Amino acid sequence: MTSEIDLDLQRLRIAIPADHDATKPLPLLVKANPENPNCWATGSGDQIFTTMEHAQNSMTLQSAEYKEVNAKRYDLSRFVKATVVPEDDNMVTLEGGDYFTDVQEMLERLGDDVVIDGEPNLPAWCFTTTRHGFDLDIEGVIESYMSDNHHEDAFNELVGFQKLSSFWVAWCAKQTVSSFYIDYSRIIVIDQERYERELAEAKAWLEASPHG
Structure with missing residues (x-):
């Protein structure tokens, strides 16, 4: 087994030592180490775990x-x-x-x-x-439109809404779809x-x- 491995460094996360100066980069060496590992990657390399059991369990959950x-x-x-x-x-x-x-x-x-x-x-x-x-809520549709496109109290300024609402209820009752x-x-x-x-x-x- 080679000690060289490809890493997706954008996905790798580590616990920073408490005594490290957070204003400076932390030097790392990441390599495959079957003799003395402290973490385990799944067989696909998609995930890394702190125990072999967790890595194996993840692989099981992803299996066909x-x-x-x-x-x-x-x-x-x-x-x-x-x-x-x-x-x-x-x-x-x-x-x-x-x-x-x-x-x-x-x-x-x-x-x-x-x-x-x-x-x-x-x-x-x-x-x-x-x-x-057919149960389209015309009041909800208009309220949503007013909320997205007008000021806070704009819905209350609409003229003839009750007449429209009564017509809509009667019209919906005729629909057989x-x-x-x-x-x-x-x-x-x-x-x-x-x-x-x-x-x-x-x-x-x-x-x-x-x-x-």
Whole structure:
């Protein structure tokens, strides 16, 4: 191992000795020293720690394997905590997939695409969604504009705001536009037997791998 190492000196920080004259530069010698180290760098060189354990732990946290397991833990924890709800008039979806009008449409559209051993491998459950209608706060928009572009009391000088506000409330009530967003806290069960099996498997995996 060579004692010469490249350093990103803009990121390096040290504890200055108490007796050093802070008005003068502090001379340093930084080199790789496997025989008598007082700090450890991660294998990538991105971070430096005062103990080998901390360096190793940082490398573990940055590994692809750890991130994969942690992502699985996050997904399964969310699944286990989700509340089972009956289907309503909101759209349904699978994570990372399309949105469907209802469960029946989802199963019909997925049936030709998700096939294993010649048979449809359809989901045992799906996420429901939350509906967002048209609810733009016109008062907040105008207040923000006035605050950014006018003096402190300018909003109170506006003429006819109440008339505009009444018109806006009535106009918003006529709007039918809706957008749907996945709701990870609520799921709809499609196949009860398979859902219960997947739930039990998820709980068992989380019990065996409890720590992030």
